Amino acid sequence: MNFNHTQDFYEHIKGADILEHLKGFLTHEDPNIRAKACSALGNMCRHNSYFYSLLVRINHLVDRCSDGDKRTRKFACFAIGNAAYHNDFFYEELRRCIPQLANLLLSEEEDKTKANASGALSNLVRNSNKLCQDMVSKGAMQALLKLVEDCSVVIPNPSRKDAISESPLKILLFALYKMCTHAPCRQFLRTSDRYPVLGNLRESGDDTISEYASAILKKTAQS
Template identity: 65%
Template sequence: MCRHNCFFYGLLAKHNIVSLLVDCCSDGDNHTRNSACFAIGNVAYHNDFFYEELRRCIPKLANLLLSEEELDRTKINASGALSNLVRHSNKFCHDMVSKGAMLALLKLVEDHSVVAPNSSWCESPPKVALLALDKMCVHTSFRQFVRASDQYSLIETLCESEDEMIAKHASNIIKRTSQS
């Protein structure tokens, strides 16, 4: 309902749907968690209307990124949702760091060595996490966090990747973090 525009935001608010989506991020069913992450990413994409209501999903999304049992698709959708939660505002920058979301994204990028070299961009959680970090590094606090992280040298190394998209996003992150 929110994939292309915010037309249904009023109905979602009226029926408390966004709060239910946040709860679904910790549901026992992995397909429910995956769908909730996808929906949250779409709800957060167009504007910051639901940001305050979505604040409590930040630690849940971070936990999904770190779960070894979680579906790759869920990790991809969780990475995108986290990125969209700072797309229109920097009000969640502190929460993203303090609730472990930034570290979870960096740890997911660290898993790049388990990615098949020719895997498609949209099918790889580490690649999508790198893309999310690239987008998120428009915010100063994120640039500082990434620059100080243990994974920074890995991101520098990824600038030389044979995978053009990995090299592009890693290079963007290095350029952005040098601005801090």
């Protein structure tokens, strides 16, 4: 039977009463279990907000962004991104993960983890402006721009789809574009020493990168 992510399927998961167990697994001593718990919660929040009100609190998920295990950190960023995607229900609780996500962008992490962290930051401004000031004051925008600058040194070859999919550059630029919806973020970008890198990326040779860079520059021209 193909449930196709219908609410009936979600109700079966709810009826199985596994949410508390999953949240408990977030602090399990086995890092594989912590990582899989993050992945499961991320997938449960992927398609709609059905489970948001059932999860109620996700403090332990935020803590997993600074977990000692790299796979757990990667899936925690994935889960937080989905917990922030559909509405701003968790925004206040997720506020404290902003500096952790920023730190991951500047750390020796896998590109996929950095892409997940960028996506999570993007979603934290997707549904309201509650956290846009924090994006500046907690260092998120600075980290995004720093990583954009680092990634722009070696632009992925458009003919190498594997390199493009592995590079977080496009997701970084998309996150910056979403943040530019909010005036404090636009103001920060305009005054940043790294702002000129966006102009350089317009001539990157990759259509998507060029389009994102141009869109950000157009947004930041607004008051």
